[in-house]
Structures are given as C-alpha cells and as structure tokens.
Amino acid sequence: MALISDGYELIDYFQRGGEPIARLQISRPKRPFLELNESGSSPSSSEQDWREGKKSKHVKALRGDEENFYENYRAPNLFVPTTKDKRDLLVKQSRNLVQQKKKVVKEAERSPGLQLICLLLNCASSIAENKKDMAENLLRRLYSRVSKSGNSIERVAAHFAEALSAKLKSPTPLFKNRVVAGDPDQLQSEAHIAFYRVSPFYQFAHLTANQAIIEAFEGKKKLHIVDFDISHGIQWSSLIQSLSEEEDVPSLRISGFGRDVNVLKATGIRLTGFAHSCGLTSFEFHPFLEDTSKGISIESLQIKEDETVAVNLVLYLNKLASSQTLLCSRLRSIESLRPKIVVVVEHEASQSPTTFLSRFMESLHYYAALFDSMDECLPLQSAERLRIETFHLGEQIKNSIRDDGVGKMMGRRETHDKWETWKGRMERGGFAQVGFSSRSVSQAKLLLQSRQHCSSFEGGGGFKLLQKDLGRTLSLAWQDRQLILASVWRCKD
Structure with missing residues (x-):
C-alpha cells in the first residue's frame, strides 16, 4: 500500500482538464485501543486492572519495551472500551479503514498512471533486491504500456523504464524503432540548447x-x-x-x-x-x-x-x-x-x-514535474519536444539511475x-x-x-x-x- 500512496503525489503532476485525484487520507485511531475477541466483546480485564498497568492477554505489548508500554496507558483521559458504544466505535473505525484501503486499490486499478508508477517502483525494488527475473517480467509489462509520444506520465515512465533496462543490462531494448542519427554528443548538445x-x-x-x-x-x-x-x-x-x-x-x-x-x-x-x-x-x-x-x-x-x-x-x-x-x-x-x-x-x-529505491523515488518525483512542465512549453506532437526529452532529460534520467x-x-x-x-x-x-x-x-x-x-x-x-x-x-x-x-x-x- 505504501507504493500506491506514494504514487498519488506523482499523479498530481499529470492531471489535465479535470479535477485532480483526491488524496485518500487513511484515518487511524488517535488513541490506542484493545483488540476485540472473536465474539466482539470487550476484554475481560477490568478498567481498574487496566489503569494499574497489569498485563492482559488481550494486549499486544511491544517487544523489549513492555514497561514503557504499560506506563503509557496509565496516562489521564485513558480511552477504555468498556461500553457497547465504545465497542461499536472501534468496529466502525476498523471497517472504515478497510473500506478506504479497498478504495485506494480500486483507484489504482482504474488509473493507468498509478499502475505505471506501481510497476516502476516494483521493478526498481526488484532490482534493488537483485531479483533479475522478476524485474525483467515487470519491464516487459511496462514496455506494452508506456510511450514516448503519450501523455506526460507515460513519457516519463518510458524513460525510467529504459533507464532501469540499461541498469539491468536487459537484452531486450525498450524502443526497437528508435533511430539515432548523428553523433550522440552533438545530439545531446542540440537538445540542451x-x-x-x-x-x-x-x-x-x-x-x-x-x-x-x-x-x-x-x-x-x-x-x-x-x-x-x-x-x-x-x-x-x-x-x-x-x-x-x-x-x-x-x-x-x-x-x-x-x-x-x-x-x-x-x-x-x-x-x-x-x-x-x-x-x-x-x-x-x-x-x-x-x-x-x-x-x-x-x-x-x-x-x-x-x-x-x-x-x-x-x-x-x-x-x-x-x-x-x-x-x-x-x-x-x-x-x-x-x-x-x-x-x-x-x-x-x-x-x-542511502538506498537505490529512495534515490529512484526522488528522481521519479523530480523528473515527473519536468516532463509535466514540457506540456506547457511545446505541443504533444512536437518533434523538438521528443528530441529534448530523449537526448537531454532522458539522458539525465539514465545518469540518475546508473551507478x-x-x-x-x-x-x-x-x-x-x-x-x-x-x-x-x-x-x-x-x-x-x-x-x-x-x-x-x-x-x-x-x-x-x-x-x-x-x-x-x-x-x-x-x-x-x-x-x-x-x-x-x-x-x-x-x-x-x-x-x-x-x-x-x-x-x-
């Protein structure tokens, strides 16, 4: 779920002609609460025992810090679910949390942009964990969904997928129809200008x-x-x-x-x-x-x-x-x-x-904004935009991923x-x-x-x-x- 929530920050850069995707705030209880048993009733420990900090089988203490754990629950204004209303509140909070998590997953399923981001992050994670076969499978899935002539998220995903492929030394090129005519240094210089x-x-x-x-x-x-x-x-x-x-x-x-x-x-x-x-x-x-x-x-x-x-x-x-x-x-x-x-x-x-995945995420955020800004500088069909993104921004992305x-x-x-x-x-x-x-x-x-x-x-x-x-x-x-x-x-x- 962390990958999906991180993706929402990137999707904000790519909204065009409509309301941006609302960020889903996962609500969490502000106060600690006891787990309910299978019947839905409250724990058997009395409120007095709880306030005195006695251990209960219904409490999951933090390993290695039990004394501090129980000490925290002797604070004033302690929330103790002893009545039916309080139990119902806990059940409702848990159900809302599950529903909102399902909503995030559904949003990701409906949003091609979030799918691309999740695929990129999972591929980068696989490379970081040296899972080459899994990374290559994810790259093949990316190949069929990205385009250097699509919208900004498809374009930036294409260049990051190409960079990951180069880092992985994948034998399968991302864009077989790419023709480089001319000296690479000259092409990069012209794209920079x-x-x-x-x-x-x-x-x-x-x-x-x-x-x-x-x-x-x-x-x-x-x-x-x-x-x-x-x-x-x-x-x-x-x-x-x-x-x-x-x-x-x-x-x-x-x-x-x-x-x-x-x-x-x-x-x-x-x-x-x-x-x-x-x-x-x-x-x-x-x-x-x-x-x-x-x-x-x-x-x-x-x-x-x-x-x-x-x-x-x-x-x-x-x-x-x-x-x-x-x-x-x-x-x-x-x-x-x-x-x-x-x-x-x-x-x-x-x-x-310190980690490759965190560097990858930072680069993805940064160049996502740059690619989105290119839509305001040049039309989508512009050959000049394609040259800039391929030979200047695209090369920078490769350099940020390589080594x-x-x-x-x-x-x-x-x-x-x-x-x-x-x-x-x-x-x-x-x-x-x-x-x-x-x-x-x-x-x-x-x-x-x-x-x-x-x-x-x-x-x-x-x-x-x-x-x-x-x-x-x-x-x-x-x-x-x-x-x-x-x-x-x-x-x-």
Whole structure:
C-alpha cells in the first residue's frame, strides 16, 4: 500500500482538464485501543486492572519495551472500551479503514498512471533486491504500456523504464524503432540548447546569476568572471550586452573551464565576436582545460589586484559532490580568490539517500514535474519536444539511475542534493549568504510573465517563482515542486 500512496503525489503532476485525484487520507485511531475477541466483546480485564498497568492477554505489548508500554496507558483521559458504544466505535473505525484501503486499490486499478508508477517502483525494488527475473517480467509489462509520444506520465515512465533496462543490462531494448542519427554528443548538445530556448529552466538560472553579478560590478572598471563550467557560453551573451550599454563601458575578462578543447575554442570565438559586435571591445576570453586527474589550477587564473572577481557556479558543484574531499578543496580554492560575489545554482533534488529505491523515488518525483512542465512549453506532437526529452532529460534520467544514483553526465560524476545540504557546505567552505535585491526578484518575475508560464507571483498553475530564507534564495518551481534554486554568497570577513 505504501507504493500506491506514494504514487498519488506523482499523479498530481499529470492531471489535465479535470479535477485532480483526491488524496485518500487513511484515518487511524488517535488513541490506542484493545483488540476485540472473536465474539466482539470487550476484554475481560477490568478498567481498574487496566489503569494499574497489569498485563492482559488481550494486549499486544511491544517487544523489549513492555514497561514503557504499560506506563503509557496509565496516562489521564485513558480511552477504555468498556461500553457497547465504545465497542461499536472501534468496529466502525476498523471497517472504515478497510473500506478506504479497498478504495485506494480500486483507484489504482482504474488509473493507468498509478499502475505505471506501481510497476516502476516494483521493478526498481526488484532490482534493488537483485531479483533479475522478476524485474525483467515487470519491464516487459511496462514496455506494452508506456510511450514516448503519450501523455506526460507515460513519457516519463518510458524513460525510467529504459533507464532501469540499461541498469539491468536487459537484452531486450525498450524502443526497437528508435533511430539515432548523428553523433550522440552533438545530439545531446542540440537538445540542451533547444531546452534552454523553450523552457525557463536554464534561463532562470542564467538570468538570476547574471543580474546578481551585474549588481556586484556596478561602478567597477575591470571585471573578471570565473566560470567553472562554461560549456557553450550561452549564459554570458545577455551580460555582455548589458555591460556594453553602460555609459562608461568596463573591460571584461572571462576565464572559462571545460573538458573539451574544441568546445572551449568555439566558445571563445563565439563570445569574442559577440562582444565586439556589441561594442565591448575590451573583452578577453581565457579557456582552461580541466584535467580530471589533477583538477583545476587556481593559480593559472592570474587574478589582478584591480579586478573585481565574480565566481559562477551554475550547476557545477553537483559534479563534485560525490567526492567530499574534492568539493571541499575546490571551495577552499575559490575562497582564496577573495571574489566579491559567488553565485550558486543547483537542482533542488536529492540523489544522496542511502538506498537505490529512495534515490529512484526522488528522481521519479523530480523528473515527473519536468516532463509535466514540457506540456506547457511545446505541443504533444512536437518533434523538438521528443528530441529534448530523449537526448537531454532522458539522458539525465539514465545518469540518475546508473551507478546507484551517481551519474556521469559528459564524463562527470553528478550528485544532486537539497538546498540545506549545499547551504551547509558553503558555510563550512568560508562563505556567508547574502540576499537577492528587489531588482533580481523583479527580473525573475518578468521572465516568467513574459513567457506566459506563470499566472501570478503568489500562486496559480505552471511555473512559479518562490522565495526562501527570508528572500535570500530564489527558486523556480513547477506547481508546488521546486526544480532549481539560486543563491548568492560572499567570503566571510
């Protein structure tokens, strides 16, 4: 029954055009009660014996804690079913409990979505218990019910089933008609860019970070941004354009780290050309190839005394979280730069629970919301939506399931964690959190409103902007599920 009740939280994400499935609250007696014997009569022990804590054959004491058990029942206002009315109440409560459990089962039988969720969870549980034959049987049942072109729950179930099949090393492919034309890395890159264009997910991360950095640069003449995962440099076009519009145009140097030398070269050419076209002639791009065996050489950045330094950590720290030693070392190195501002943006999800099944459940909840949000970004029949979900979100799902939750996105180990975990790590790394300005909040609100993804700041369906920690953190949420969270930090004095 636990699997079915957990499934209701996911089904809420997928309701379209009607009332959502009501959550069934299983009522339980608020006070302890005695079991009735077969005839339905009350136990033979007297009320006085009960209050004195004497043992009765009708009481099921907790093993190893009998004294505490009986002590609890000597409390005042004790509920003792000694009258017929009280016995009837107990019988009624028991019958209601059975009826509501049956109702949950019937709801699951009627709801294809709940059936898919139950199949996924049972399959994941079988894999966790090393029951390969049972897992393969459940996968075959899933194969016939999921579709990458169906509704959002069918699509996310399809990708999780495919991920489970890959983890199980099943010889039977989930989608035999899937044709991959082109280089896989190129397909993933194109899908990432397409997702950036159609969804506010990455746009929120970049816009919020850029606004905080621009405010930290106000009145400064020499600016230096250290981006530890620059990728294609999409984030910096809006910042370059904003700086070029100032009366006294500052100089800008971007130090970008990456793992592919060809991508770094292309990014540098693209950003330099764009900066010059905007009138930001004092622009420099310095690429740095990250060595997985040696890490990053902070000394090679050559920070100048008259530069104002900003460190950009957008979706980067999760790539280090699987190694606490490496993460702590990197944070200490960043702190040694004495930057004026450090921007951290991370997924609001957790892949750190100790069991595979709990990690699977967290990933399923998270990507269920993302897939549901895609229905608001692109039509169901869109080929672009299929590419995004297959080569970007689908690959992320595989990475979250593979290797017991520690994925390898583009060769990196990723571990998503909740905000409280990142907050503690940053504070231990020598940083203090600062709040977002009202301008940053306004910019984030305008992003959602301009894309017509949000009905209002306070509520409504679709994407929402949420504030936490007295406004010191901003979060993009889909309905009530937080997806990504941004925060700003400075070095402690």
